[in-house]
Structures are given as structure tokens and as C-alpha cells.
Amino acid sequence: MTKPTMRDVAKHANVSVATVSRVINLPHLTSDRAQLKVHQVIEELGYDTTQLLKPKAPKYHHKKILVIDNQLFSNSQINKGLESSAKAAGYKLLYLRFLYFTDYETQQIIHYTLNHKVDGIIFINDSPYLHELQKLITVLPPIVVLNYFSLDYSCLYFDHLTIAFKATEYLLQQGHNRIACLIPSREKQSNIYIQQGYTQALNRLGHSFNIDYFIEGCCTFESGRLAVKTLMKSRQPPTALICFDSTNLNYLDEDCFIEASSSQPSSEQSLLKGVLYQIKKLGLVIPGHLSIMHTTHLQQHEDFTEPLLTHIHKPLYKMGEEGFALLLTKLKSYSVANTSKLIPTELVIRHSVLDKTV
Structure with missing residues (x-):
């Protein structure tokens, strides 16, 4: 099958070849109607406009x-x-x-x-x-x-493997061996690193990975609440919990996007609030019944947490x-x-x- 040409685009859009060229290279000189027609045909035909581009000159002064x-x-x-x-x-x-x-x-x-x-x-x-x-x-x-x-x-x-290792190692050093993790999605590369760091810390002290303590898909209030409810009803509930933030998720993570569209603007705080809400609803006390850690870009959460939470600080503003x-x-x-x-x-x-x- 032959590749479409600029002439093919002009023919299907019922405009001149010059108009197609201007829409691609000088859109500010063309009407909105012409741009719409040409771009629709370009997408329909699969015309590759990048073949018209020239190497970028190393001059930057447009601010x-x-x-x-x-x-x-x-x-x-x-x-x-x-x-x-x-x-x-x-x-x-x-x-x-x-x-x-x-x-x-x-x-x-x-x-x-x-x-x-x-x-x-x-x-x-x-x-x-x-x-x-x-x-x-x-x-x-x-x-x-x-x-x-x-x-x-x-x-x-950020080195998510080291972050997960550091958080898990700290909890192990405090005597916890049933440690649960709430992560946004296992498919993300950063979350694969989280699982690796978590597993490595457990293995180093002779503990094995338990899939029941590794809950994926947590980035909203409701998912955090349900995760805690499920974990604490299990035969061997965790004594410690790590909440990993959702700042690495993108617009293609549709499951979280659909649920979070009606949730609070900050996915991290929504998840954490859901976790804390369910802990309180179950009548549990932090840290007496359940220890909590999380990753965050915020320095503190005095406005809605009691006690203050141990955390891994990720300086997003600095990034x-x-x-x-x-x-x-x-x-x-x-x-x-x-x-x-x-x-x-x-x-x-x-x-x-x-x-x-x-």
C-alpha cells in the first residue's frame, strides 16, 4: 500500500496543496475551518507530516x-x-x-x-x-x-526501589514482620521497583513475600478504605502498613482516573484519608494496633492526622x-x-x- 502524499490530503480535503502546506507549516496564516478539514484528512489517511520537518537550529531566545x-x-x-x-x-x-x-x-x-x-x-x-x-x-x-x-x-x-527498601527495612527494625503495602498499580515501572525493594528488604531479614499484603490499585479515598478493611479482617492482619503515593501515575491509568475524577484533587491525600478513616471506623489506634508509614511530598499532615505520621519525603517542588x-x-x-x-x-x-x- 502506497503512502499518502500531500496531494492526496489536498484532494480529500478539497483544498489546494498550498493550503495543506500552510496548515502544516504556517497554521497562523490559515483559517480554523481549513485547519480542521486538513487535520481530519491527515489523521484519516495517516499522512506523516514529520517528513517535512527540518533539523532544529541551536538558537533559543523566545523565552x-x-x-x-x-x-x-x-x-x-x-x-x-x-x-x-x-x-x-x-x-x-x-x-x-x-x-x-x-x-x-x-x-x-x-x-x-x-x-x-x-x-x-x-x-x-x-x-x-x-x-x-x-x-x-x-x-x-x-x-x-x-x-x-x-x-x-x-x-x-526518584529511586523507588530504594524508597520501598528503606521504608520496609525501618519497619522490620522496629520488630514488624507482617507489613502490608498499598500501591497505585503494579503495571507502572516505578511500582515494579517498589515491589522489588519491598521484597529485598523482607528477604534480607529472612522473611518471604506475601501477595496478600501487597494491595494494588490504591490511589483514592475509597480504595484505601477498602484495602484496610480487607487487610484487618484477614486471618493474620498486618501490624504495619505503607501507603505509596500516586504521583507517578499518568492519564492512561484509566481505572484510577475514572474513580478519582469525583474524588479530591490530591490522590495522595485522598488515599491516606481513606486509610485513616477506616482505621478509626474499626476502632483501631495508631500505632498501638496498626503502625502507619507513607511516602509524600508534604512535610507534615497536622491538619488531619493524629499522631503525626512517619514518612519518606519526596521533594517534588525541588524536582x-x-x-x-x-x-x-x-x-x-x-x-x-x-x-x-x-x-x-x-x-x-x-x-x-x-x-x-x-
Whole structure:
């Protein structure tokens, strides 16, 4: 089957070849009606507009950055760190947020970037089109990916294996050997690392992995509440529980998205509130009956927790700040070398874990 040409697009859209070319390369000179007709035909025929693109010249002075926000819950502390740094440096951020992915969407990103003359691109969280864009890296400005480890792009990320290991090891050191985990989704790469870190910590002290203590799909109030209810009704209920945050989820995690669309804006707090609600409903006391740990970007939860919770602090705001700084470095040096940077986390000990060794 022969590939469609620009002439084919013009014929099906009932416009001239020149109009098709202007819609693709100079959309600001065409009408909304022409753009709609041409783009509909391009998608129907599967016409590859990227063949018309030319390598990007290393000149960046437009003071505009495109942010592709793939987070399940946007307007996070990553966004706030980015926006604060951009404002201080005199840059404007242009946000794009896609709820569904098609092959044609990749081409839209490319042309949006070139037509709006953006200096760089920042991706928040992973997405299928990251792989597709790698094929077109020569026509794109510098790219930085946040909250996701990538071999193809410069990135800033958290080590979820170490986070899970650190949290589990701490609970084991406090004398707990029945430790449950609530994670957003086992399919995410970061959550695979969570399971590995959790398992490694257990195995190191002679404990085996128990699938009954590993509950997936927890990112909302209701899922947290039901998970605690199920766990505490089991024959051997856990003595400790770790809640992992949902900041790594993206818009393709439809199950969480559908449920969370009517829930609270912050998935992490919604889950934690559901857990705490069910613990109280069952008449349990923290940490006497059940010890609690969680991962969070917040420093404290005095507004709705008693006692204060032991947690692993993930500095999302810092990730946004340092992600923007990394992009500026790439713009100044036009460096083609990819840089990956691990954002360190911190174990913050509060009053929600019972020391069973004393």
C-alpha cells in the first residue's frame, strides 16, 4: 500500500496543496475551518507530516517552554517548582495535556513546538509518545523528563526501589514482620521497583513475600478504605502498613482516573484519608494496633492526622526547580549528552510506628 502524499490530503480535503502546506507549516496564516478539514484528512489517511520537518537550529531566545503534563493529577508540586523557576528566569510555560494518545498526536506535538517557537520541552511523567519523539530528536529543541527515569532523554527521577527498601527495612527494625503495602498499580515501572525493594528488604531479614499484603490499585479515598478493611479482617492482619503515593501515575491509568475524577484533587491525600478513616471506623489506634508509614511530598499532615505520621519525603517542588535548571543548562550549552539525576529522599520519623522490640 502506497503512502499518502500531500496531494492526496489536498484532494480529500478539497483544498489546494498550498493550503495543506500552510496548515502544516504556517497554521497562523490559515483559517480554523481549513485547519480542521486538513487535520481530519491527515489523521484519516495517516499522512506523516514529520517528513517535512527540518533539523532544529541551536538558537533559543523566545523565552517559551512547552510543558507536556502527563500526570494523572496535574497542578502538583512539580508544576509549582517549574512555574516558580520559570518566572524567576523570565520564561513563559505553555501547557499541553492529552487525555488520549494517537500516532497523529506525536505530529501535533512536533508542529506545535515549531510553530510556537518554544526553546525547550519538559515532560512530566512517562507517556507512550516519548518513544516516538526519540525518532525525531534532531528537529526538536532540548527535552527534559521529570519524575520518570529515561535512557533516551535527560531526566530527574526518584529511586523507588530504594524508597520501598528503606521504608520496609525501618519497619522490620522496629520488630514488624507482617507489613502490608498499598500501591497505585503494579503495571507502572516505578511500582515494579517498589515491589522489588519491598521484597529485598523482607528477604534480607529472612522473611518471604506475601501477595496478600501487597494491595494494588490504591490511589483514592475509597480504595484505601477498602484495602484496610480487607487487610484487618484477614486471618493474620498486618501490624504495619505503607501507603505509596500516586504521583507517578499518568492519564492512561484509566481505572484510577475514572474513580478519582469525583474524588479530591490530591490522590495522595485522598488515599491516606481513606486509610485513616477506616482505621478509626474499626476502632483501631495508631500505632498501638496498626503502625502507619507513607511516602509524600508534604512535610507534615497536622491538619488531619493524629499522631503525626512517619514518612519518606519526596521533594517534588525541588524536582520541578532542578528540572527547569537542567533545561536551562542544556539551552545555554546546546548539549546533546543526556543527563540523569537522582533526587534524594528522606526518612522522617514521627509517632505513627510502634517499636515492638522494646
